[in-house]
Amino acid sequence: MRNPLSQKITGIQPSGIRKFFDVVSEMPDAISLGVGEPDFDTPWNVREEGIYALEKGRTFYTSNAGLKELREEICNYLARKMDLHYDPIKEVLVTVGGSEAIDVALRCMCDPGDEVLIPQPSYVSYLPCAVMADAKPVIIELKEENEFKLTKEELLASITDKTKVLVMPFPNNPTGAVMTREELEELVPVIIEKDIFVISDEIYSALTYNGEHCSIGSLSGMKERTIVINGFSKAFAMTGWRLGYACGPKEIISQMTKLHQYAIMCAPTNSQFAAVEALKNCDMEVEKMVTAYDQRRRYLMHAFKEMGIDCFEPFGAFYVFPSIKKFGLTSEEFANRLLREQKLAVVPGTAFGDCGEGFLRISYAYSIDNLKEGLERIEKFINTLK
Incomplete structure (x- = not known):
């Protein structure tokens, strides 16, 4: 039988983000700081309009x-x-x-x-x-x-x-x-x-x-x-x-x-x-979410400084991109071991291009409580590397 698949498509690699979260979904007690998805519900008036559209056919x-x-x-x-x-x-x-x-x-x-x-x-x-x-x-x-x-x-x-x-x-x-x-x-x-x-x-x-x-x-x-x-x-x-x-x-x-x-x-x-x-x-609702993200952003930056993790200060989106070069592991190795040993999922920087080597993507589209728990697990992990 001839190969039914296009070489162009089979030559494209799957997303480097998703494989970590497929593992997380099967791992008890694991948490994720990796998915770029707001933890807020869609504003109620927007949901209501969607419901109304369905009700009106x-x-x-x-x-x-x-x-x-x-x-x-x-x-x-x-x-x-x-x-x-x-x-x-x-x-x-x-x-x-x-x-x-x-x-x-x-x-x-x-x-x-x-x-x-x-x-x-x-x-x-x-x-x-x-x-x-x-x-x-x-x-x-x-x-x-x-x-x-x-x-x-x-x-x-x-x-x-x-x-x-x-x-x-x-x-x-x-x-x-x-x-x-x-x-x-x-x-x-x-x-x-x-x-x-x-x-x-x-x-x-x-x-x-x-x-x-x-x-x-x-x-x-x-x-x-x-x-x-x-x-x-x-x-x-x-x-x-x-x-x-x-x-x-x-x-x-x-x-x-x-x-x-x-x-x-x-x-x-x-x-x-x-x-x-x-x-x-929804301008006011968006402003409230932005205020919350900014609080989380500043919380992460302070925590990284306390832990001795280098990270330039980002001013957009809801991600930080800390450097882990000083720990002697590749981005993939660091993320895999962090997931395996501390049950915390983050994304290796190489998922976003080869020049992301030596970095991790951490999302702060999560509650302060989740961020606090995640940071504690990161600190425990890097203490094992010293």
């Missing part, structure tokens, strides 16, 4: 691009939060999570052989999505001494005549790094001069702790060459509702909508109605 397909009312509210939200301005009819696509938006954007923008610049450490989907789009992923290794931000020099050194797309993963998963307006402005002349398009993944844009988020799409000359990707999973604690969106030039969004039409049809209808409510009436 709003269970039919929406338009391929999403409910018109939702696209209008997305535009209102981006205008007031980030000074981004889009036409809700021609420049917005509602997707099944931000992950679908990344996949569809790359497949619509890349031809075979086009190069996609991917700063790492970063979210695990960018590289395989580039491969599935028949593009060539080119990794830019971000450095701890630069707080894992992309510099102008690193960008210039990575560009070739085949470069077409730059992924901008800020605020960053797994590092928590944030780029300021001034830092983004240094990149813009290079992007424009080299005629590069940008996919800006801003799913954590609402979760910043040292000033407001700046979207690269809002900077002069960038709107026409940027796809801004965002969603509801992180800011509104709506991971299971599977809803995201992409905004950008109508020529790109129209092709993304066509691909979405054939692959998906439309995002879940009741989720779309719930998302309208989230955008209209």
